[in-house]
Amino acid sequence: MIGPIELGIEFLEGLVAIDRSIVDRASKKPCQDCGGPLYRGDYPRKPRGGTIAVMIEGFDRRFSLCCGREGCRRRTTPPSFRFLGRRVYVGAVVIIASAVAVTVMAATAAARATGVPARTTRRWLRWWKGPFTVSGPFVELSARLVPAPDRQRLPASLFERLAADGPVAVRKLLGWLAPITTTSWPDGSRFLRAVM
């Protein structure tokens, strides 16, 4: 079970450090298209954190890589613990506010507790119940957790199955979800296992 929590600066800076180690490791690999060298080519982000993640100054850049070879310049964005795809809210907030919206009956109460508008969490809940259930991480989790987590209560049902609480559980979930935070990195989960 998870309620509205405020993530501290130490937790948030920890996510920045994890993302930095992921991009450092990814930058040592060659370009997937031409084998050229990969250089840092971050792009700016202006994420929101609601009332859950307030101190996200370190979240102003999505770490990314760019092929250095003239004529290729392919962009590769490695997985992230901070950003869940292109969503404007940081990944931890998407997870927590969604879990709160599932557990708290009144949408207005959930919105007040998390600082995320009800229409935004409604959209996220459609994603958890829909596209997420056919994603690699969910298929893998369902196979490992017996019985499988209740799809109608995602992501709260995932929290209930974790042998952890609060921020520790959030970081664990972010690790599981990391392979789907980008589409330009192949074989995300195997790479992540090496980093984690």
Ligand SMILES: [Zn+2]
């Ligand atoms: Zn290249």
